[in-house]
Amino acid sequence: MPAEFDLIRTLAAAARPDPRAPLGIGDDAAVLNLTGRPVVCCDLIAEGTHFPPDTPPKLVGRKALAVNLSDCAAMAATPVAAFVGLLVDRRRGYRYAEAVMRGLTELAEQFHVTLAGGDTATHDGPTSLCVTVVGTCDREVRRSGARPGDALLVTGRLGGSFPSGRHLTFTPRVAEAQALAAAAELHAMIDLSDGLLADCGRLCDASGLSAILDAAAAPLADGAENVKAALTDGEDFELLFAVSESDAARLLDAPPVACGLTRIGTVAAGAGVTVRGADGEPLRFPTAGYEHAFAADPATD
Amino acid sequence: MPAEFDLIRTLAAAARPDPRAPLGIGDDAAVLNLTGRPVVCCDLIAEGTHFPPDTPPKLVGRKALAVNLSDCAAMAATPVAAFVGLLVDRRRGYRYAEAVMRGLTELAEQFHVTLAGGDTATHDGPTSLCVTVVGTCDREVRRSGARPGDALLVTGRLGGSFPSGRHLTFTPRVAEAQALAAAAELHAMIDLSDGLLADCGRLCDASGLSAILDAAAAPLADGAENVKAALTDGEDFELLFAVSESDAARLLDAPPVACGLTRIGTVAAGAGVTVRGADGEPLRFPTAGYEHAFAADPATD
Numbered sequence: 024m025p026a027e028f029d030l031i032r033t034l035a036a037a038a039r040p041d042p043r044a045p046l047g048i049g050d051d052a053a054v055l056n057l058t059g060r061p062v063v064c065c066d067l068i069a070e071g072t073h074f075p076p077d078t079p080p081k082l083v084g085r086k087a088l089a090v091n092l093s094d095c096a097a098m099a100a101t102p103v104a105a106f107v108g109l110l111v112d113r114r115r116g117y118r119y120a121e122a123v124m125r126g127l128t129e130l131a132e133q134f135h136v137t138l139a140g141g142d143t144a145t146h147d148g149p150t151s152l153c154v155t156v157v158g159t160c161d162r163e164v165r166r167s168g169a170r171p172g173d174a175l176l177v178t179g180r181l182g183g184s185f186p187s188g189r190h191l192t193f194t195p196r197v198a199e200a201q202a203l204a205a206a207a208e209l210h211a212m213i214d215l216s217d218g219l220l221a222d223c224g225r226l227c228d229a230s231g232l233s234a235i236l237d238a239a240a241a242p243l244a245d246g247a248e249n250v251k252a253a254l255t256d257g258e259d260f261e262l263l264f265a266v267s268e269s270d271a272a273r274l275l276d277a278p279p280v281a282c283g284l285t286r287i288g289t290v291a292a293g294a295g296v297t298v299r300g301a302d303g304e305p306l307r308f309p310t311a312g313y314e315h316a317f318a319a320d321p322a323t324d
Numbered sequence: 325m326p327a328e329f330d331l332i333r334t335l336a337a338a339a340r341p342d343p344r345a346p347l348g349i350g351d352d353a354a355v356l357n358l359t360g361r362p363v364v365c366c367d368l369i370a371e372g373t374h375f376p377p378d379t380p381p382k383l384v385g386r387k388a389l390a391v392n393l394s395d396c397a398a399m400a401a402t403p404v405a406a407f408v409g410l411l412v413d414r415r416r417g418y419r420y421a422e423a424v425m426r427g428l429t430e431l432a433e434q435f436h437v438t439l440a441g442g443d444t445a446t447h448d449g450p451t452s453l454c455v456t457v458v459g460t461c462d463r464e465v466r467r468s469g470a471r472p473g474d475a476l477l478v479t480g481r482l483g484g485s486f487p488s489g490r491h492l493t494f495t496p497r498v499a500e501a502q503a504l505a506a507a508a509e510l511h512a513m514i515d516l517s518d519g520l521l522a523d524c525g526r527l528c529d530a531s532g533l534s535a536i537l538d539a540a541a542a543p544l545a546d547g548a549e550n551v552k553a554a555l556t557d558g559e560d561f562e563l564l565f566a567v568s569e570s571d572a573a574r575l576l577d578a579p580p581v582a583c584g585l586t587r588i589g590t591v592a593a594g595a596g597v598t599v600r601g602a603d604g605e606p607l608r609f610p611t612a613g614y615e616h617a618f619a620a621d622p623a624t625d
Contacts, residue, residue, distance in 0.1 A: 046464075046466065049467075049530070050399070050466055050467050050468075050530070051365060051395040051396075051398035051399055051467070051513075051514060051515060052363045052364055052365035052395050052396060052398070052399045052401065052459075052464075053363070053364045053365070054361055054362070054363050054399075054461070054464050055361065055362040055363075055364060056361070057362060060355055060356065060357070061355070061356040061358060061362055061458070062353045062354070062355050062356075063353055063354045063356060063405070063407060063440065063441060063456075063458060064352060064353035064354070064407075064441065065407035065408070065409055065441055065442045065443055065456055066409070066443045067409035067411055067443045067445060067454065069411055069445060069447045069449070071447060071448060071449070072445060072446075072447045073445070094352040094353050095352075095353060097352035097353070098351070098352055098353045098355075100353065104364070106364060106365075106366035106456050107366070108366055108367070108368035108409065108454030108456075110368055110370055110452055110454075139364065140364060140365065140366055141366045142366055142367045142368045142454070144368060144370060144373060144374070145373075146370045146372060146373045146450060146452075147372060147450070148370070148372070148449035148450040148452075149447060149448070149449040151411055151447075151449075151452065153368065153409030153411075153443070153454030155364075155366055155407050155409075155456035157362070157364060157458070158353075160355070163347075163353075163355050165347065165351055166350075166351050166352070167351075212352075213352060214352060229350070229351070
């Protein structure tokens with residue numbers, strides 16, 4: 024019966040020599056050759072929470088890497104190397120684990136990312152993957168740099184990502200972020216993982232500012248039921264960024280990206296995010312993104 | 325009820341400003357300032373597999389980082405920044421998750437490692453942590469550099485780590501590795517996570533050589549039942565390394581580490597690991613370390 028080290032051997036054998044991670048897979052740690060400042064992100068996905076149990080395993084592995092590439096994009100960074108912690112439900116077969124890793128490595132190749140290390144184990148519980156991506160940047164774009172009067176733009180279209188299955192197949196906006204950073208001075212940026220309203224709130228909080236969003240401007244994705252879906256559904260993995268009015272006009276006039284760009288609102292002084300309806304009146308939404316809750320506290324520690 | 329972002333806020337607020345990760349926690353990714361080549365390792369631990377369900381949560385968090393520090397040590401690298409993917413059983417309370425992270429951050433402070441990012445989620449399943457540590461090194465010590473005739477030395481004492489609970493409280497040999505690297509030319513090194521026999525086999529495979537181990541020399545830990553335990557129990561997290569005969573003599577004469585050093589064997593041409601008993605005859609051991617098995621393959625992909 025194949026086991027942990029068979030999977031590692033298979034991955035190590037499939038990996039091409041890469042000067043960015045010259046040791047390959049299989050030592051106690053990877054040594055990286057980076058040009059530029061290291062940027063590191065780390066996101067996990069778990070069966071039953073971030074993907075349904077019947078998700079094709081290749082799409083499971085793809086998503087685990089894609090959400091991290093999206094985080095790299097949000098910094099306008101270039102992803103270089105991925106590290107994968109794969110914990111597999113023992114009842115799944117070896118071929119399941121192998122397919123998960125194949126989905127991950129296919130996306131890695133597409134984005135010129137080298138699989139440089141990680142860990143695998145089996146257990147009695149849901150499958151989960153925790154991926155860390157190390158990248159580089161010359162000048163990172165933070166969440167905290169928005170300025171009053173900045174225009175807020177989003178890439179692509181929003182809403183209905185989970186029910187439509189787009190959360191498994193979306194394109195991380197790595198190239199788009201670099202094209203935007205080359206074309207304009209991006210003051211602040213975030214990727215939309217928990218819903219536009221929630222993530223816009225985070226960008227505003229980090230910048231010490233507020234935002235006014237225009238509900239009618241929200242670019243609805245196929246499968247997004249209504250404006251509420253576009254504003255509050257999670258897992259869009261599009262980019263929200265703040266630029267000056269003049270940069271916004273230039274970007275919208277001649278978009279450097281093919282995925283679409285939409286002006287969704289404006290940064291202002293103060294705190295919080297206000298959504299305005301077509302009549303100019305504020306709209307209220309009951310939920311603002313997804314948050315993982317803990318159980319009421321038993322005495323555990 | 326406290327939730328995911330409360331935990332992240334608590335961690336972010338507790339973190340001291342650190343010039344090695346100037347953004348702190350809470351942007352889409354961390355930006356690191358490193359001096360030296362980046363070294364990256366990634367190890368996961370899961371409840372029921374790597375720690376019993378009744379393990380105090382602080383020791384769970386401690387172990388998740390400690391196993392990674394041990395991997396850094398095996399490269400003779402200096403750990404700098406940790407990234408934590410924490411997946412918590414939903415039935416555990418917020419205080420459980422907080423205690424896990426407290427155990428991790430306490431060990432991080434002790435080793436001057438900055439918690440620079442990560443991800444948390446809750447789910448219906450066992451708690452698990454996947455930690456990635458980024459460190460630096462001037463000249464890494466690989467598994468592959470052993471030479472025929474090298475002496476094989478181990479730090480500390482071996483066996484019975486899991487039943488004795490030492491796997492939760494061991495000291496990662498980071499300082500010891502640096503002291504050894506400063507005192508001698510370390511040709512090859514590995515940390516003992518799957519048992520001396522199995523891990524020695526890996527060092528030999530990577531070096532394209534074989535080893536002869538002396539069973540009577542194995543330094544038995546408190547709680548190690550016999551020589552077999554010292555040779556095949558996992559989770560010792562001591563260092564096994566190969567040095568020239570003259571360096572070995574020097575190190576054993578005046579050890580630069582307080583944890584103890586023992587000559588356990590010799591590197592030779594060929595392949596595989598042979599264990600010799602007191603009578604010089606080869607000994608056989610039925611198991612050589614722990615490996616995670618997958619179920620027989622259902623048609624899943």
